[in-house]
Amino acid sequence: MVVGKPFLTVDQIQKKNRELADRITADYRGKDLLAVGILKGAFIFFSDLVRLIQIPLTIDFLIASSYMKSETTGEIKIHYDIREDLADRDVLLVEDIVDTGITLNYIRERILQEEPRSLKICTFLDKKERREVDVPIDYVGFEIPNEFVVGYGLDYDNRYRNLPYVSIFKKTA
Numbered sequence: 001m002v003v004g005k006p007f008l009t010v011d012q013i014q015k016k017n018r019e020l021a022d023r024i025t026a027d028y029r030g031k032d033l034l035a036v037g038i039l040k041g042a043f044i045f046f047s048d049l050v051r052l053i054q055i056p057l058t059i060d061f062l063i064a065s066s067y068m069k070s071e072t073t074g075e076i077k078i079h080y081d082i083r084e085d086l087a088d089r090d091v092l093l094v095e096d097i098v099d100t101g102i103t104l105n106y107i108r109e110r111i112l113q114e115e116p117r118s119l120k121i122c123t124f125l126d127k128k129e130r131r132e133v134d135v136p137i138d139y140v141g142f143e144i145p146n147e148f149v150v151g152y153g154l155d156y157d158n159r160y161r162n163l164p165y166v167s168i169f170k171k172t173a
């Protein structure tokens with residue numbers, strides 16, 4: 001079961017999203033912003049964030065998976081790839097959480113091969129102490145401790161994504 005108490009509340013999340021969106025709006029003014037949401041986890045964060053960005057933009061998605069239950073496998077599968085042309089675009093990758101960094105690093109390297117004009121990364125959560133691969137992150141919502149969290153798009157075994165807040169996941173016997 002999930003511990004019911006929010007670790008990050010709806011209000012905290014909304015406030016942070018506005019801050020991130022304001023920074024992105026300022027940084028990408030006059031550019032050709034292509035926001036790419038990494039599914040499934042980022043679907044809620046992505047849709048909240050893009051609605052707060054106040055410049056024209058294009059969206060696309062990428063479906064990648066690397067996780068079995070709460071253990072990382074280090075193996076990344078692309079189930080759906082970006083359709084937009086990436087050459088000469090200002091690409092902003094939007095991720096739910098960066099843990100070891102393996103997934104994001106793999107996706108980043110893959111996109112760089114298409115020679116975008118710029119590539120930046122925005123993540124809702126950052127579990128920095130778990131990092132194994134150094135990935136440059138430009139926009140971070142919250143740095144969190146090494147706990148497994150669910151809600152606001154994040155899952156355990158594909159469940160709990162619809163919780164409107166973030167909760168620390170604890171298995172009960």
Ligand code: IMP
Pocket residue numbers: 041066067072095096097098099100101102103104147148149150154155156
């Ligand atoms: P990485 O490749 O180890 O950085 O793993 C990143 C992916 O693992 C994220 O996109 C999530 O799908 C998943 N993940 C990592 N930590 C958590 C967590 O605490 N809760 C839910 N999913 C997580």
Ligand code: MG
Pocket residue numbers: 038039040041042096097
């Ligand atoms: Mg994910």
